[in-house]
Amino acid sequence: MARCLWYTNAVAEDEPDIQRKGVVTILDITDAWKFSTLQALHFLSTYHTESTPFHDVCLHILYNHATIDAVIRRFRRILDNDHRMRIRLHFGLTVETEYSLRTFGLDVSRHLFPPKDGSILTRFDGIEESIQKRQQLDEEWRLSEAPYRDPSSPVARFPNPQDILMGRNKSVLLTWSGNTRYYEVVEQHAHRYGALQCAATDRIEKTMISMELLLLFRTQYNARFLKREENGWARVDDLEVQKKISGALRNSAKSLSSRT
Numbered sequence: 322m323a324r325c326l327w328y329t330n331a332v333a334e335d336e337p338d339i340q341r342k343g344v345v346t347i348l349d350i351t352d353a354w355k356f357s358t359l360q361a362l363h364f365l366s367t368y369h370t371e372s373t374p375f376h377d378v379c380l381h382i383l384y385n386h387a388t389i390d391a392v393i394r395r396f397r398r399i400l401d402n403d404h405r406m407r408i409r410l411h412f413g414l415t416v417e418t419e420y421s422l423r424t425f426g427l428d429v430s431r432h433l434f435p436p437k438d439g440s441i442l443t444r445f446d447g448i449e450e451s452i453q454k455r456q457q458l459d460e461e462w463r464l465s466e467a468p469y470r471d472p473s474s475p476v477a478r479f480p481n482p483q484d485i486l487m488g489r490n491k492s493v494l495l496t497w498s499g500n501t502r503y504y505e506v507v508e509q510h511a512h513r514y515g516a517l518q519c520a521a522t523d524r525i526e527k528t529m530i531s532m533e534l535l536l537l538f539r540t541q542y543n544a545r546f547l548k549r550e551e552n553g554w555a556r557v558d559d560l561e562v563q564k565k566i567s568g569a570l571r572n573s574a575k576s577l578s579s580r581t
Contacts, residue, residue: 343376347422347429349383351415379407381427383418469553472543477554483544487557487565499544507569510534515574531566535559 333339384393390412411421422429469477480486482498494500510530517527538544546562547554557565 340376343378345378345381345427347381347383347427351383351385351418379409379425381409381411381422381425383411383422385413385418387412472539472545474545475556477545477547480547480554481543481545483542484554485538485544485546486554487546487548499542502542503538503544504569506534506537507566508573511570511573511577514570515577518571518574527567527570528563531563531570534566534570535562 333344382393384390393410409425411418413421419429466478468474469479470481472481472483477484480497480499483502484497485499485503486494486497488494514527514530517530538546546557546565548557
């Protein structure tokens with residue numbers, strides 16, 4: 322379902338006509354092999370129309386589970402108030418829901434329901450071609466992006482999840498997966514750095530710890546330390562990174578000592 326929504330978004334971004342006319346969504350849960358009750362309710366409760374690049378004209382829900390009829394209707398009232406989108410319920414067997422959809426001008430019998438002769442389903446006109454086109458564009462983008470995704474690359478168009486971002490945007494730095502791991506590793510080694518500070522050990526030993534962590538991030542986690550530039554991201558010089566790690570170790574060690 323997530324992939325279907327992703328492709329719908331992608332096609333809508335390329336087709337202004339779709340954005341103007343809108344999209345009709347049909348959620349078919351008339352058979353157990355399609356969606357479970359919990360999956361359907363989760364979809365309804367998390368369906369956000371505001372994040373899509375197209376206008377949702379209407380959501381049609383097909384189902385034949387009498388025991389959850391009241392629950393789905395309750396969800397419809399909640400979603401109507403929350404999303405301001407028309408939601409139509411079609412309860413019954415396949416023939417009944419097919420007929421009900423036709424009253425809204427939706428003749429989907431060739432596309433949505435399996436033919437009685439057991440032949441392969443006929444897909445919506447143009448959808449398969451649009452998906453193949455989108456897949457081809459995705460592959461072309463992936464190939465062009467691959468050199469920049471390489472951990473050895475000094476520049477990047479977009480950071481990898483394991484990369485560590487440097488800058489002043491705290492909302493990004495504290496939530497990026499690479500930065501989260503960075504702070505966890507620093508905290509794990511902060512006691513070593515703090516012990517050297519208490520013993521007034523030579524500065525070079527503390528520098529060795531920060532260089533050790535730099536090597537750890539680079540080899541074990543394939544992480545780059547990146548900073549934002551005008552046209553993308555660039556790798557930060559090792560000396561600057563070492564100073565950053567030392568500062569993080571110092572702050573973490575001070576935090577540990579204050580707790581004790």
